[in-house]
Amino acid sequence: MAEAFVILTGETQAKSPAISFINSNKGKPLLVADEYTFKLSKATTTTKYWICTINGCAANVHTDSNNRLIKTVGDHNQFPEKEKLEVHEVREKITSFFKFFFTFFSVLTF
DSSP: OOOOOOOOOSOOOOOOOOEEEEEOTTSOEEEEETTEEEEEEEEOSSEEEEEESSTTOOOEEEEETTSOEEEEESOOSSOOOHHHHHHHHHHHHHHHHHHHHHHHHHHHHO
């Protein structure tokens, strides 16, 4: 039985992560890519530089001024934060529900 081997030459490009944005508990923007969160470190007129929210992690993301992914830099030294992101999503939904509820209720009482 013959076995086939595939030899890849040149560089292999990693698949670009899909990015999204959420707000931190303090209302600041957080970038989410591959279940990791990044906070804005620096912004220039053309580029935004995001760093991992975990202290000591070397992973970074660069986006353009319109929040489109330019590149990712470095590797994470921790596992993805899937559960943390799920909790954050539930908290945001509860917060927006209560904002809507109290706004609606205050309109009815006046």
